[in-house]
Amino acid sequence: MKKYFLPESEIPKTWYNLMADLPKPPPPTLHPGTREPIGPDDLAPLFPMALIEQEVSQEPELKIPDQVLEVYQLWRPSPLIRATFLEKALKTPARIYYKYEGVSPAGSHKPNTAVAQAFYNKEAGVKRLATETGAGQWGSSLALAGQYFGLEVKVYMVRVSYDQKPYRRSMMQAWGAQVVPSPSEDTQFGRRILAEDPASRGSLGIAISEAVEDAAGRHDTKYSLGSVLNHVLLHQSIIGLETQKQMALAGDKPDVVIGCVGGGSNFAGLAFPYLRDKINGQAIEFRAIEPSACPTLTRGKYAYDFGDTASLTPLVAMHTLGHDFMPPGIHAGGLRYHGMAPMLSHVVEMGLVDAYAYNQVDVFRAATLFAGTEGIIPAPESAHAIQGAIVAAEEAREAGEEKVILFNLSGHGHFDMAAYDAWFKGDLEDVALPESELAKNLHSLDDLPVI
Amino acid sequence: MKKYFLPESEIPKTWYNLMADLPKPPPPTLHPGTREPIGPDDLAPLFPMALIEQEVSQEPELKIPDQVLEVYQLWRPSPLIRATFLEKALKTPARIYYKYEGVSPAGSHKPNTAVAQAFYNKEAGVKRLATETGAGQWGSSLALAGQYFGLEVKVYMVRVSYDQKPYRRSMMQAWGAQVVPSPSEDTQFGRRILAEDPASRGSLGIAISEAVEDAAGRHDTKYSLGSVLNHVLLHQSIIGLETQKQMALAGDKPDVVIGCVGGGSNFAGLAFPYLRDKINGQAIEFRAIEPSACPTLTRGKYAYDFGDTASLTPLVAMHTLGHDFMPPGIHAGGLRYHGMAPMLSHVVEMGLVDAYAYNQVDVFRAATLFAGTEGIIPAPESAHAIQGAIVAAEEAREAGEEKVILFNLSGHGHFDMAAYDAWFKGDLEDVALPESELAKNLHSLDDLPVI
Numbered sequence: 001m002k003k004y005f006l007p008e009s010e011i012p013k014t015w016y017n018l019m020a021d022l023p024k025p026p027p028p029t030l031h032p033g034t035r036e037p038i039g040p041d042d043l044a045p046l047f048p049m050a051l052i053e054q055e056v057s058q059e060p061e062l063k064i065p066d067q068v069l070e071v072y073q074l075w076r077p078s079p080l081i082r083a084t085f086l087e088k089a090l091k092t093p094a095r096i097y098y099k100y101e102g103v104s105p106a107g108s109h110k111p112n113t114a115v116a117q118a119f120y121n122k123e124a125g126v127k128r129l130a131t132e133t134g135a136g137q138w139g140s141s142l143a144l145a146g147q148y149f150g151l152e153v154k155v156y157m158v159r160v161s162y163d164q165k166p167y168r169r170s171m172m173q174a175w176g177a178q179v180v181p182s183p184s185e186d187t188q189f190g191r192r193i194l195a196e197d198p199a200s201r202g203s204l205g206i207a208i209s210e211a212v213e214d215a216a217g218r219h220d221t222k223y224s225l226g227s228v229l230n231h232v233l234l235h236q237s238i239i240g241l242e243t244q245k246q247m248a249l250a251g252d253k254p255d256v257v258i259g260c261v262g263g264g265s266n267f268a269g270l271a272f273p274y275l276r277d278k279i280n281g282q283a284i285e286f287r288a289i290e291p292s293a294c295p296t297l298t299r300g301k302y303a304y305d306f307g308d309t310a311s312l313t314p315l316v317a318m319h320t321l322g323h324d325f326m327p328p329g330i331h332a333g334g335l336r337y338h339g340m341a342p343m344l345s346h347v348v349e350m351g352l353v354d355a356y357a358y359n360q361v362d363v364f365r366a367a368t369l370f371a372g373t374e375g376i377i378p379a380p381e382s383a384h385a386i387q388g389a390i391v392a393a394e395e396a397r398e399a400g401e402e403k404v405i406l407f408n409l410s411g412h413g414h415f416d417m418a419a420y421d422a423w424f425k426g427d428l429e430d431v432a433l434p435e436s437e438l439a440k441n442l443h444s445l446d447d448l449p450v451i
Numbered sequence: 452m453k454k455y456f457l458p459e460s461e462i463p464k465t466w467y468n469l470m471a472d473l474p475k476p477p478p479p480t481l482h483p484g485t486r487e488p489i490g491p492d493d494l495a496p497l498f499p500m501a502l503i504e505q506e507v508s509q510e511p512e513l514k515i516p517d518q519v520l521e522v523y524q525l526w527r528p529s530p531l532i533r534a535t536f537l538e539k540a541l542k543t544p545a546r547i548y549y550k551y552e553g554v555s556p557a558g559s560h561k562p563n564t565a566v567a568q569a570f571y572n573k574e575a576g577v578k579r580l581a582t583e584t585g586a587g588q589w590g591s592s593l594a595l596a597g598q599y600f601g602l603e604v605k606v607y608m609v610r611v612s613y614d615q616k617p618y619r620r621s622m623m624q625a626w627g628a629q630v631v632p633s634p635s636e637d638t639q640f641g642r643r644i645l646a647e648d649p650a651s652r653g654s655l656g657i658a659i660s661e662a663v664e665d666a667a668g669r670h671d672t673k674y675s676l677g678s679v680l681n682h683v684l685l686h687q688s689i690i691g692l693e694t695q696k697q698m699a700l701a702g703d704k705p706d707v708v709i710g711c712v713g714g715g716s717n718f719a720g721l722a723f724p725y726l727r728d729k730i731n732g733q734a735i736e737f738r739a740i741e742p743s744a745c746p747t748l749t750r751g752k753y754a755y756d757f758g759d760t761a762s763l764t765p766l767v768a769m770h771t772l773g774h775d776f777m778p779p780g781i782h783a784g785g786l787r788y789h790g791m792a793p794m795l796s797h798v799v800e801m802g803l804v805d806a807y808a809y810n811q812v813d814v815f816r817a818a819t820l821f822a823g824t825e826g827i828i829p830a831p832e833s834a835h836a837i838q839g840a841i842v843a844a845e846e847a848r849e850a851g852e853e854k855v856i857l858f859n860l861s862g863h864g865h866f867d868m869a870a871y872d873a874w875f876k877g878d879l880e881d882v883a884l885p886e887s888e889l890a891k892n893l894h895s896l897d898d899l900p901v902i
Binding site for chain 1 (some may be wrong): 453454456458526554599624625627769822823824826866871872875881
């Protein structure tokens with residue numbers, strides 16, 4: 001067990017943009033009406049121009065504003081930790097490292113982009129942000145960020161998480177945000193869903209529709225998204241950039257880079273700076289880990305689809321389970337999204353990144369082993385990455401190889417103890433995905449443009 | 452906002468023992484039967500000899516074993532942070548620093564001593580530890596520590612916290628401990644209390660009695676205490692020793708050192724290394740902050756009293772509200788103890804440390820201001836120290852003085868969101884202590900030896 005701390009002076013001063021190094025660009029995003037490639041003006045109702053510019057930037061490095069760095073310093077640089085206690089328990093010759101993003105006040109990597117987004121919105125004169133949240137990690141991060149730049153924050157929280165995780169709500173309230181369960185009575189779309197199904201458990205797709213409708217309808221309000229978009233992945237690159245400095249301190253280089261994927265931002269944050277190395281010739285394997293109950297990369301289709309359920313967003317080229325896909329109520333709420341970051345989908349399609357899906361029973365077994373060895377109680381989302389690392393470490397043991405495994409521990413599980421309770425009581429089950437449900441939703445993509 | 456990280460190589464290698472520098476020693480601890488000063492043999496049924504030796508040691512510095520340092524490195528050195536955002540909000544000329552102990556896996560300073568105690572017990576061949584916990588911080592810390600040294604841990608958890616904080620239980624379970632609500636059916640004393648009052652909310656005093664009875668009755672089991680004792684305060688000194696190195700990095704020296712007090716260990720951990728400086732002539736003010744609902748230092752009596760409700764423990768010279776004192780069910784469960792660490796009581800009596808009591812409404816107001824500025828959601832216990840720091844910063848503003856204020860942020864509030872909920876809903880009240888209750892309990896000290 002060894003931590004690799006960087007001094008604050010070593011926080012990266014620029015973000016890294018993988019777009020600049022891609023051998024070929026991803027397919028363009030299309031306007032939902034015209035189905036032509038969208039331009040900056042199409043996004044202007046939802047985002048300030050500075051973020052739109054980042055969304056389409058081809059520059060390899062973008063400067064991090066000083067005001068953003070000042071808030072980053074609340075918790076950054078985050079530690080890189082060698083998991084020697086876990087290695088011992090696994091009897092593996094592999095060296096396992098994890099980057100721990102749970103040290104942020106909100107408990108995950110999400111504030112890396114929340115703070116940047118709040119800053120650029122404030123600069124553009126925006127007064128209020130609307131957003132959605134699944135497990136609550138994103139909503140609390142944006143609430144926190146809003147405090148630092150004097151912005152009001154309205155969070156549409158997926159109903160099932162709103163009920164399962166009341167304390168995430170209190171946390172958002174502690175940081176001054178307004179939180180409603182989604183579907184809500186506050187938007188046309190929410191009212192429509194509730195009219196059809198008053199007991200709707202909600203989904204990230206529905207909550208996104210509500211937040212987008214809210215932002216589009218008010219002049220003082222913009223929309224903020226916690227994953228998927230290029231500018232979000234850009235902001236998260238600070239994870240990998242810091243890790244590269246810390247791995248140099250450790251005198252090691254990763255053979256395998258692992259992260260869990262919901263929308264893809266924490267994985268991309270760690271992996272993209274290393275993907276640059278791979279594109280430049282280094283042999284590195286990448287493993288994106290998703291829940292088998294929401295197998296976007298492993299069983300979804302690479303196609304144009306909407307980011308939300310109401311079909312309000314642009315059409316993006318991504319792996320998707322269909323925008324009507326309603327994932328089972330698994331405990332890793334942050335991974336219950338039908339789509340995937342287009343840039344991550346693109347590099348998966350190019351064969352640069354491999355995808356794996358694991359069941360939540362295996363994932364909680366991994367989480368408990370990790371808590372008992374490394375001490376930290378992981379978020380169920382992050383525990384997917386742990387399970388990925390354990391599988392890789394076991395492979396190394398079988399093969400007798402001294403592999404270097406690096407994964408992103410994107411958050412702690414302090415607000416997920418109800419899930420651990422269920423696990424200890426034996427109430428937590430394998431969640432199988434009905435084949436018919438999967439097929440039906442994928443079928444809904446047939447009417448959309450082909451990539 | 453600026454963090455002062457130390458590299459791991461700078462973790463102190465020795466603990467500091469204030470006993471060596473005290474101008475006069477504290478009164479001896481007495482055997483509950485003979486009322487004569489106790490010797491090591493009297494404590495042997497409860498503690499391993501290495502801890503008993505630390506309890507009575509006069510050495511200024513005691514070596515930290517390598518195996519303890521290895522586990523400390525899971526989270527130590529903890530950060531020292533300059534609270535620039537809070538300073539700005541308070542418009543104070545004071546510079547406010549806080550040492551943040553919430554970065555440990557259990558979320559507080561408690562593992563500093565839990566790990567050491569587990570190590571020495573393991574060395575002595577002990578198989579199992581019994582302990583009590585109030586808010587759950589101590590129980591989860593000992594559960595964590597038990598994992599690293601292969602010890603079974605049984606936790607008697609005060610009923611009111613057991614009900615208010617179910618997730619602390621899950622956390623202990625994640626780390627392999629057995630947890631029962633106290634009073635429990637598992638001990639004679641617990642059964643007696645339940646027979647008298649089946650709805651008893653419990654108290655730390657009762658839970659201590661149960662754990663002591665458990666340990667005294669089994670050969671494979673020792674008792675473990677999370678505060679109060681000299682060896683606990685010794686282990687916590689690593690907080691202040693690290694802070695002194697970090698303040699040197701910051702180029703500042705504290706004028707006021709502040710901590711919350713329940714049993715006194717987190718306050719002592721930060722303060723005692725600085726108290727050495729004060730004894731050696733430096734002008735430093737010390738403020739111990741307690742809840743006005745459990746005003747041990749400010750309204751208790753300096754007297755010989757039992758540490759527990761069943762009068763099983765030795766008689767210690769300390770500030771006490773009487774061992775039958777049943778504090779109101781305030782949200783800072785970790786501060787609901789009738790007594791105080793004898794060494795801390797002694798330095799308060801000597802006029803080296805001042806005590807202040809604040810109401811929980813003021814404390815939660817302080818907690819919310821802190822969360823909104825510094826980002827971290829503090830434990831209600833630690834928020835007492837924040838309130839103390841805010842008062843000191845406001846005094847500095849009134850006086851126009853550039854004071855340097857240092858406080859211990861002993862833990863985060865991730866498991867206390869129900870209390871925040873109550874605060875936001877306006878359900879949280881000033882808890883007044885009935886005068887008659889106070890007088891009655893103090894009266895119970897009349898039959899005990901006089902200091």
